[in-house]
Amino acid sequence: MSIRRAATTIGALSLGLVALTACDKPTAMATVTVGSKSVQAEAADKCYDGGKKLPQAIFLACLQTTPVHHITVPVGDQVRIGVDPSIAKKGWLIAQGTTLVTPEPLKDKTYWSVDSEQLFNSQDQQTGGTTTAKKVTLNIVESADTSGEASFRVIQFTLVRGK
Numbered sequence: 001m002s003i004r005r006a007a008t009t010i011g012a013l014s015l016g017l018v019a020l021t022a023c024d025k026p027t028a029m030a031t032v033t034v035g036s037k038s039v040q041a042e043a044a045d046k047c048y049d050g051g052k053k054l055p056q057a058i059f060l061a062c063l064q065t066t067p068v069h070h071i072t073v074p075v076g077d078q079v080r081i082g083v084d085p086s087i088a089k090k091g092w093l094i095a096q097g098t099t100l101v102t103p104e105p106l107k108d109k110t111y112w113s114v115d116s117e118q119l120f121n122s123q124d125q126q127t128g129g130t131t132t133a134k135k136v137t138l139n140i141v142e143s144a145d146t147s148g149e150a151s152f153r154v155i156q157f158t159l160v161r162g163k
Contacts, residue, residue: 028084030140030155034073034116041069041155048153059151063098063139067156070135073116074162079138080113087142090152095139105143120161135160 027042047054047062054062073079083092091105094112096119106112120133135158142153 028086028142028153030084030087030157031082032071032138032157032159033080033082034071034077037071039069039071039157041067041157043153043155044068047155051152053149054151054153056148059148059154062154062156063095063141065156067137067158069156070158070160072160072162073120075116077116078113079116079119079159080111081138081140082111083140083142085110087140087153090142091144093141093143093146095141096136097139100146104146116159116161119159133161 029040029042031038031040088108088110091107094101119136121130123130138157138159140155141151144150
């Protein structure tokens with residue numbers, strides 16, 4: 001009886017170890033919080049290459065794709081953005097579409113807050129008038145610079161303007 005129990009235990013442990021080695025290492029996430037609601041996302045497969053720099057064409061394509069995750073942002077609310085410490089270590093940028101919100105990479109900071117009006121309102125360069133978007137794409141870019149040449153990952157969210 002005890003030999004059978006020992007064999008069963010060893011078999012169960014072996015299967016458990018095999019299952020653990022088959023698991024992928026979790027990828028770094030970003031979180032967007034508005035009020036008491038939060039949404040988390042990771043980079044799409046094509047927008048992260050295991051820590052290697054993204055080729056410029058892929059980086060630009062990632063900025064243009066439609067995000068899977070979204071959150072509603074009531075007028076006047078703060079948008080709070082948090083990233084995994086591994087992203088903060090290299091540095092990260094926030095862009096509304098392709099327009100930078102942060103003038104330089106946020107290095108060693110895991111949190112940033114921005115007024116929603118800054119994200120939804122844009123000024124027309126020719127007329128000087130302000131337009132308000134109903135939804136915007138928020139791009140979180142793991143990058144050491146603002147040129148896009150040293151970008152490692154793009155995580156996206158759609159922000160929908162609420163009432």
